[in-house]
Amino acid sequence: MKLDRVVFYGRLGEQAMQMFGLAAELDRWRGSTVLDCPGGPGTLAAHLRAEGCDVTAIDPVYALPRADLERRALADLEQTMAIQATSPTLRSDFDLEACRQEHLVALKAFLDDHRAHPDRYLSAALPDLPFKDQSFDLVLCGHLLFSYAPLADGGLMAGQGLDLTWHRRALSELCRVSRQQVRLYPAHTIALNARRHPYAEALLAELPAGWRGCFVPSIYDQGHRGCTDALQLVRLEP
Numbered sequence: 001m002k003l004d005r006v007v008f009y010g011r012l013g014e015q016a017m018q019m020f021g022l023a024a025e026l027d028r029w030r031g032s033t034v035l036d037c038p039g040g041p042g043t044l045a046a047h048l049r050a051e052g053c054d055v056t057a058i059d060p061v062y063a064l065p066r067a068d069l070e071r072r073a074l075a076d077l078e079q080t081m082a083i084q085a086t087s088p089t090l091r092s093d094f095d096l097e098a099c100r101q102e103h104l105v106a107l108k109a110f111l112d113d114h115r116a117h118p119d120r121y122l123s124a125a126l127p128d129l130p131f132k133d134q135s136f137d138l139v140l141c142g143h144l145l146f147s148y149a150p151l152a153d154g155g156l157m158a159g160q161g162l163d164l165t166w167h168r169r170a171l172s173e174l175c176r177v178s179r180q181q182v183r184l185y186p187a188h189t190i191a192l193n194a195r196r197h198p199y200a201e202a203l204l205a206e207l208p209a210g211w212r213g214c215f216v217p218s219i220y221d222q223g224h225r226g227c228t229d230a231l232q233l234v235r236l237e238p
């Protein structure tokens, strides 16, 4: 599968909880400040807020008026589905139509939450976030780093993509704004037989001072085989 830009594409909060291994940890994070970066047209922020977290979501596309957010999400969903329908990176038993319906449910719930809490959805972009150091207890980053690396490096981008230098700056920024943890998913290549993403291995080997990390398998199924790892990073001294 290949794309020529980062798509405005969102998932259900329950799916994101699987991606980040959070479902069994809610008691730990209740009452915490959380950054969803990027939020996309997904419902992780709404889900965590309903569970008692203080959540902010950022995405450069949030600069658009709400009606345009919906139009953009629908256009990107249909384009991505059309590409996935002929993609050799998906397992033959993966139900793409069910997946499409889940994205539509997520989009509707996202728009409802965006309407109810517009101040919690901010327009911003990595690698420069408009937050002070250690502003959030937990920083979550789904389907941006690693996924949008160039095709040749195990990502989705037909052109230049987000290269390793960009990834270094983005990860350093995610760590800067986090007080406790940063979790990234996927940390694997986007391929039928996924493997650990080489950028994720490189970044783990050169973490900012005061951080340690590890790969953690995820139970979220997005239609590949093989590696399902997320990358979890912990600040040693808050």
Ligand SMILES: C[S@@+](CC[C@H](N)C(=O)[O-])C[C@H]1O[C@@H](n2cnc3c(N)ncnc32)[C@H](O)[C@@H]1O
Binding pocket: 006, 007, 008, 009, 010, 011, 037, 038, 039, 040, 041, 042, 058, 059, 060, 061, 124, 125, 126, 127, 141, 142, 143, 144
């Ligand atoms: C595939 S979506 C992922 C959304 C959600 N985190 C998920 O896992 O479903 C990627 C998102 O990254 C956003 N994006 C693109 N460039 C970005 C940047 N430089 N910094 C932060 N977000 C960016 C896009 O607008 C898009 O909503």
